[in-house]
Each structure stands twice: as C-alpha cells, then as structure tokens.
Amino acid sequence: MYIQTVLGKIQPEQLGICACHEHLHVDLSRIKQNSDTCLQDTDLVAEDLKSFVAYGGRAIVEVTNDGMGRDVGKLAELSRRLDLHIIASTGCYKDPFIPEDKQRWSRDQFAGWMIGEIENGIGGTGIKPGVIGEIGSSLNEFKPIEVELFHGAITAARHTGLPLSTHTTLGTCALEQVELFVRESLPLDQVIIGHQDLNPQDEVVLEVLQTGAFVAMDTIGKINYRSDESRLDSLMNYLEHGYEDRILLSTDLTRKSHLRAFGGQGYDVVLRTFIPALRDRGISDTVVEKLLALNPQRAFSIRNKEA
Numbered sequence: 001m002y003i004q005t006v007l008g009k010i011q012p013e014q015l016g017i018c019a020c021h022e023h024l025h026v027d028l029s030r031i032k033q034n035s036d037t038c039l040q041d042t043d044l045v046a047e048d049l050k051s052f053v054a055y056g057g058r059a060i061v062e063v064t065n066d067g068m069g070r071d072v073g074k075l076a077e078l079s080r081r082l083d084l085h086i087i088a089s090t091g092c093y094k095d096p097f098i099p100e101d102k103q104r105w106s107r108d109q110f111a112g113w114m115i116g117e118i119e120n121g122i123g124g125t126g127i128k129p130g131v132i133g134e135i136g137s138s139l140n141e142f143k144p145i146e147v148e149l150f151h152g153a154i155t156a157a158r159h160t161g162l163p164l165s166t167h168t169t170l171g172t173c174a175l176e177q178v179e180l181f182v183r184e185s186l187p188l189d190q191v192i193i194g195h196q197d198l199n200p201q202d203e204v205v206l207e208v209l210q211t212g213a214f215v216a217m218d219t220i221g222k223i224n225y226r227s228d229e230s231r232l233d234s235l236m237n238y239l240e241h242g243y244e245d246r247i248l249l250s251t252d253l254t255r256k257s258h259l260r261a262f263g264g265q266g267y268d269v270v271l272r273t274f275i276p277a278l279r280d281r282g283i284s285d286t287v288v289e290k291l292l293a294l295n296p297q298r299a300f301s302i303r304n305k306e307a
Contacts, residue, residue, distance in 0.1 A: 001301040004130030004162075005059075005085045006076045015085055016058025018296035020248035021134065021165065021194060021218035022267065024049075024062050024078055024086070027069030028254065031097055036255045042074055048259045048266050049082055055271035059085035061250075061300060063134040063165055067092050067099040072127040087130035087300060090117040091153055094136030094167060095143040103145060110152025111159070118160045131300060132157055133165030134194055137173040150177070154184045161303035165192040165216070170225075171199025174208050181213070188212040192248060192299055195219055197231045205234070209243040214299045218250035220274050221258075221265030232277055244287045248295055249274070 002009045024045050028037040039045065049057075064070045072088045079086040091114055092098045102110070114132060121128050135153045137146050157164040164186070168174050174193050181191055188211050196205045197217035209215055217235060220228060238247060249270050253259070260266035275288060 001303070003085075003297075003300050004087065004128050004302060006072055006079050006088050006127050010085060012297040012301045015293065015297050015300070017056050017271070017292045018059035018061065018300070019052070019057060019250040019267065019270065020061050020192065020216050020296055020299070021063055021250040021252050022060045023064045023068070023252070023254050024060065025069060025071045025074045026064045026254055028097065036257050038069070039254060039256050040069060040071075041256075042077060044256070044259060044261065046078055046081055048261065049078070049084065051260065051266060051268040052271065053082055053084065055268050057084070057268070057271060059087070059296070061087045061131060061165070061296070063089045063131065065089045065091045065093060065134065066102070067097045072122050072125055076127060088122065088127060089131050089133045089165075090114045090122065090129040090156070091132045091135050092149055093134060094138060094169070095145050098145060098149070105145075105148060107148045107151035107155065110149055111155035114152060114156035115159055118156065118162060130162065130302070131165050132162050133192070134167040135164065136167030137169065137177060139169040140172045142173065142176070150180060151184070154181065154186050157186055157190060163190050163192060163300050163302070166194045168193065168195045168199070171195050171197075174199060175204060178208055178211050178213055182211070187303070189214070189298070190303060192216050195252070197234065198225055200226070202234050202237050206238065206241055206243075209238060209241070209246050212246075214246050214248055214295065215243075216248045216250060218248065219252045220249060221251045221269035228274060228277070232274070232281065235278065236281060239283065239287065244290050245295060247291055248299060249291055
C-alpha cells in the first residue's frame with residue numbers, strides 16, 4: 001500500500017496529522033455568483049496554512065476537482081513551500097458544478113476519464129491524484145448526472161484501488177450512497193462519506209459507521225451550520241459506540257472569508273480549538289492520534305488494483 005501525493009508516492013506512516021477534506025485552490029463563483037467563493041491566492045492560503053503546520057499538521061487531502069477550479073500545479077507549489085503532503089483529486093463535484101463538457105457524460109465516460117488521470121496524471125502535469133473526490137449527491141436526492149458520476153467513480157475506484165471521498169449535501173443521502181457502493185461491490189473501507197457532522201441524526205451516522213465506511217466530520221468551525229459544541233456531542237456519541245477507527249476530521253475551507261486573516265476559522269481550527277475541547281471531555285491521546293493520523297493513513301492508502 002502507498003499514498004499518492006502531488007510530489008509522488010509516500011508510505012502511509014509518513015502521512016502524519018492529516019486534514020481529510022480541504023480546498024487550497026478553489027473557485028465556486030461560476031455557480032455561486034459570489035467572489036468570496038473564489039479562493040485562489042496562493043500566498044494568502046500559504047500564510048493561513050502556516051498555523052496548521054505550527055500546530056502539527058503534516059498533510060492535506062485536497063478535494064477540489066474538475067469544475068471547482070482545480071490547479072494541481074499550485075498544489076505542488078504549496079506542498080514544496082510548506083513541506084506539506086498534499087493529495088490531489090480526480091472526479092467532478094455535483095450538479096450544477098459539473099463542467100459544461102461533461103454534463104451529458106455517461107458513467108463509462110466518467111470512469112474512463114478518471115482512470116486516465118489516475119494512471120497518466122492530470123492535464124499533462126504528470127501529477128497524479130491520490131483520491132477520487134469529492135463526488136457529490138444533491139439535497140435529499142441524486143440528480144441523473146450524479147448517478148452517472150457515482151457509477152463512473154465506483155468503476156474507477158475498483159479499477160485503480162484509489163479511495164473514494166463523497167460529498168453529501170447538508171449530510172443527506174449518506175445511507176443511499178453506502179447502499180449504492182454495496183450494490184456495486186465497492187469495499188466500504190475504500191469509502192469516505194463526507195459532511196456527516198452536518199447530519200443532525202446521530203442514529204443515521206452510526207448506521208453508516210456500522211457498515212465499515214469511513215465517516216468524515218469535515219466542516220468543523222462552520223458554526224453557521226452547526227455549533228462545534230454540538231459536533232463534539234455527536235463525536236462523543238460515535239466514540240462511545242466504539243467507532244474511533246472510522247472517523248476523520250477537517251474543516252472544508254472554501255472561501256476567502258474562511259481564512260483567519262479575514263476573521264474565519266482557518267485551516268488550523270481542528271487542531272487549535274476542536275481537539276483541545278475533545279481532550280477536555282476526557283478523550284485520550286491514543287484516540288486523538290487515530291482521528292488525526294492513523295485513520296487517514298488507512299483511509300487514503302491505495303489498495304491493490306482489481307485483476
């Protein structure tokens with residue numbers, strides 16, 4: 001097993017403390033019509049990331065894909081500047097963010113394109129993605145193009161062994177995503193179900209965890225959706241049920257206003273405030289190490305290819 005970063009392959013144990021779902025060079029303004037959602041100033045991002053590194057952060061899973069302003073060359077630049085492991089993504093997001101040229105693609109077209117990027121690199125850069133993501137469903141439903149996208153991503157994951165990281169809009173459709181993966185025989189330990197800290201139904205998240213999939217609590221610090229105190233309550237519940245080996249943490253920073261310089265939570269929020277609050281509730285260093293380092297090592301290790 002190995003992990004594919006923008007600068008090449010590393011051994012899983014080299015990954016270190018890892019944010020499982022971030023954006024370092026992203027532009028959602030084409031759809032959102034809001035310049036705040038264009039976060040592409042490498043110097044600003046690098047400055048904010050310095051605090052993440054100072055708190056012990058060593059790796060970022062960067063889930064910006066085609067249609068979201070992906071630029072893997074900039075990711076490689078950030079990786080070198082900050083001595084950070086950065087994992088890039090292949091795939092598309094969800095309707096309506098899928099690029100114009102792919103909006104009528106079939107699952108086979110999506111699969112072929114993703115496999116091509118995984119095997120040959122992205123856009124002539126030679127930089128290979130280490131994750132398929134973030135692959136998204138809409139609020140309480142799969143749009144037709146999202147069904148094709150998910151099937152294409154599953155085929156690519158089975159063929160290449162890459163982990164598959166999802167987007168669930170406001171936490172919805174998590175079980176439906178899992179059911180699709182089960183039907184299509186994708187091993188659930190190869191799957192990260194995203195945004196489950198936006199799912200207020202702990203019993204649903206526990207059902208997802210029971211399947212063997214990884215669950216990402218990856219919008220920490222976004223208190224406009226939910227307080228971090230409430231997120232901590234849910235996390236404690238999952239830990240009490242014995243799922244310390246299946247949970248990943250991150251903040252999903254996507255806007256300029258999310259940077260510390262503009263009053264936002266910053267890339268360091270998990271390490272700066274959330275983990276200390278978790279420790280205050282009696283969670284041991286052993287469990288913290290799983291959440292921050294050991295679980296990402298397993299989740300983002302590339303499996304053997306299918307025969």
